[in-house]
Amino acid sequence: MNKLAVIALGGNALLRGNQEGTIQQQEQNTYETLKNILFLIKQGYNIVLGHGNGPQVGNILMRNDAGEEIYKIPQMPLDICVADSQGGIGYMIEKILRKILKEENIDRNIITIVSQVVVDKNDNAFNNPTKRVGKLYTKKQADELNKKKGWIFKESPKMDDAWRRVVPSPKPIEIINEKIIKELANAGNIVIAAGGGGIPVYYDNNGYINSLEAVIDKDSASSLLASRIGASEFYILTDVPYVYLNFNKPNQKALEFIDKKDTLKYMEQKAFGEGNMLPKIKAALNFIENGGEKSIITEATKLANKKYGTKITLNY
Numbered sequence: 001m002n003k004l005a006v007i008a009l010g011g012n013a014l015l016r017g018n019q020e021g022t023i024q025q026q027e028q029n030t031y032e033t034l035k036n037i038l039f040l041i042k043q044g045y046n047i048v049l050g051h052g053n054g055p056q057v058g059n060i061l062m063r064n065d066a067g068e069e070i071y072k073i074p075q076m077p078l079d080i081c082v083a084d085s086q087g088g089i090g091y092m093i094e095k096i097l098r099k100i101l102k103e104e105n106i107d108r109n110i111i112t113i114v115s116q117v118v119v120d121k122n123d124n125a126f127n128n129p130t131k132r133v134g135k136l137y138t139k140k141q142a143d144e145l146n147k148k149k150g151w152i153f154k155e156s157p158k159m160d161d162a163w164r165r166v167v168p169s170p171k172p173i174e175i176i177n178e179k180i181i182k183e184l185a186n187a188g189n190i191v192i193a194a195g196g197g198g199i200p201v202y203y204d205n206n207g208y209i210n211s212l213e214a215v216i217d218k219d220s221a222s223s224l225l226a227s228r229i230g231a232s233e234f235y236i237l238t239d240v241p242y243v244y245l246n247f248n249k250p251n252q253k254a255l256e257f258i259d260k261k262d263t264l265k266y267m268e269q270k271a272f273g274e275g276n277m278l279p280k281i282k283a284a285l286n287f288i289e290n291g292g293e294k295s296i297i298t299e300a301t302k303l304a305n306k307k308y309g310t311k312i313t314l315n316y
Contacts, residue, residue: 004046004185005233006226007037008219008283011052012239013300014089021055023092030096032300033237039304041106046185048229049093050222053085053196057215060084061134078133078167079199079211086114086195093192109189116176117198117221121212123170130154131169131215136162168214170200172221175228176209182229197221219283227290234287236280237300243281243310245271255310260285263312284312 067073090112142163197216242254284295298309
């Protein structure tokens, strides 16, 4: 059986921070990123792709706001917005990847699965919402929305009178349809799944699925999916070629090979950025703790060059 790899595409794989976000820009970014996974496909790997959706779902939420304010169109809840972004981004990745495969005369089917991800409705994250979503509001607007919709807001630390809605980010515990994702991938189909971390849902006492106003970290969801479908390798594509100690400081040090013991030591020393690299490290570590051979964190353009990337394994 061919090796199975799960690849989590970072936010900059689709949209750069200094861009407007036009479809032309996103398609070009997606093309440049996906060209870098060709070497795995050519080596016969079976592939599952995850992706971020932060900017895209933020834009959907702002369209929600504009539609309600101007045309009185009822707002859609966050789970529908996440589903919308999964469908749109999945379609774009499919279209671009089909073009790349045709250019290379490679015949592989590609399928996008709009993924629901089970979380615990009693997760502590629901007591402390931290994930910022949507647009900026004034304090007055935020207070009005809190009264009207029950939304929770936190002040932006870098701007005056700028408040953003915050929602919980619970831990993923199950990927719905993981069995069919595994079957499709092992049959040689390229599967796009768990986009944006998936749509957060939970089972009620009757076994029915209910949605939640939350978002899930996409690296955590992709890591869980990789473990549940028996992937051997898990790739997290970001905007740096390595994980670094003392990042952006004079004594910065690139890490090429680390094992579980090293990783836990560095985490205890708070060597990784809380809001950026640490979640990726945790996702990578969870994968190898649950049977994966190795996790690789690197920049997309460096993926094919094995001298780049931080490789995390259980033991050296």
